[in-house]
Amino acid sequence: MLSKKKAQWTPPSIQMLKLNVDAAIDSGNQMAGLGAIIRDSNGNCAAAAVKTSHFWRDVCHAEAEATDWGLQVAEQANLNSLIVQSDCQEVVSWFFALLCT
Numbered sequence: 001m002l003s004k005k006k007a008q009w010t011p012p013s014i015q016m017l018k019l020n021v022d023a024a025i026d027s028g029n030q031m032a033g034l035g036a037i038i039r040d041s042n043g044n045c046a047a048a049a050v051k052t053s054h055f056w057r058d059v060c061h062a063e064a065e066a067t068d069w070g071l072q073v074a075e076q077a078n079l080n081s082l083i084v085q086s087d088c089q090e091v092v093s094w095f096f097a098l099l100c101t
Helices: 059-076 089-099
Strands: 017-026 031-039 045-054 082-085
Touching: 017 059, 031 059, 045 059, 059 082, 059 089
Parallel strands: 017 082
Antiparallel strands: 017 031, 031 045
């Protein structure tokens, strides 16, 4: 039997916000569900949104779209000083590389 470690949210430091993003895939219907939530250091929700999108490629592309869309949600809500968290290491590395060039 495999045991799965339960993920636990950790708050950002005071004066920061944390954007958590994720994507869920329905490959049979070629659809992806994208989710974003932005919380403060007390766990209070500053903004949250979900949307559907066409799923064309692999899961990492959907996760990248969720991250990009979450950043758009933050911008539209005029929320700055963000920490971005995703469960897709490939996407995190890709965005980090973009920011460092």
